[in-house]
């Protein structure tokens with residue numbers, strides 16, 4: 001659970017520094033209509049994703065896990081009018097909520113939502129020879145993190161940035177013996193990144209409205 005102090009600081013920065021406009025508020029609030037309410041990133045984290053994608057010069061973004069499309073809208077704004085975001089979502093109900101939000105945000109034309117198991121959707125993109133992506137955000141079912149990283153490595157160019165959400169989980173990530181498959185999914189993907197000669201990576205802990213969690217940030221050489 002997020003402490004009151006963490007919440008207060010997030011709200012301070014979000015209200016002063018981060019532009020969370022009405023379309024984003026609509027998307028955030030619509031999380032209640034998805035299969036996983038309140039799982040979207042915080043506003044300052046959404047802005048961080050937008051900035052990272054812009055710093056990477058991203059024109060093509062791939063997202064694993066859409067839910068209500070809150071982070072997708074930040075990423076669609078990052079890529080600009082000529083950019084493209086493909087977002088992979090298991091649940092048709094979530095995808096429908098997200099697509100309504102993309103319309104409200106005026107970014108529907110930049111986003112393609114693919115419904116189905118994300119490993120299968122990514123395999124299809126690989127098979128179809130999709131143009132390489134510049135930026136990948138992995139934020140879906142955590143046990144599949146290693147599979148999503150493997151797919152991302154087949155779908156990205158040199159210099160591409162890969163960000164993975166929810167890698168701290170209230171500190172549980174440090175427990176090698178954890179029985180939580182989500183924790184083991186994070187530990188496995190961290191090990192894969194460390195072992196991959198073509199990837200540099202680090203992890204940053206975060207506190208705020210979303211509690212104590214964190215992000216892995218990796219880059220293809």
Ligand code: DHB
Nearest residue numbers: 039040041139140165166
């Ligand atoms: C969970 C998943 C998320 O993507 C998130 O941001 C928070 C929690 C979860 O699986 O518990």
Ligand code: MG
Nearest residue numbers: 039139165166
């Ligand atoms: Mg997440």
